[in-house]
Amino acid sequence: MYRPRYVWMLIGDYVDRWWEATNDTACSVEQLRVAAEGYFTIDSLNSLSNDDLSSANIVREMV
Structure with a gap:
């Protein structure tokens, strides 16, 4: 499925x-x-x- 206004979001x-x-x-x-x-x-x-930051400055405890 694709069209100009579609974007594939793939998890993993x-x-x-x-x-x-x-x-x-x-x-x-x-x-x-x-x-x-x-x-x-x-x-x-x-x-x-541990306390590693994601690229969005989110730590594991915030999830």
Whole structure:
């Protein structure tokens, strides 16, 4: 699903150029590249340890 006003929000950790691994989809590399253009990923704050700060200056205790 993609349109000019859609943005993919992916949760988790992905390998570089993941859209080129088309072994489990009927989509071509180009179709995935176009659909995912401008996507961003969200990583879990659970990966913070102790008093480490996230890029948004959030500590684990605030979550």
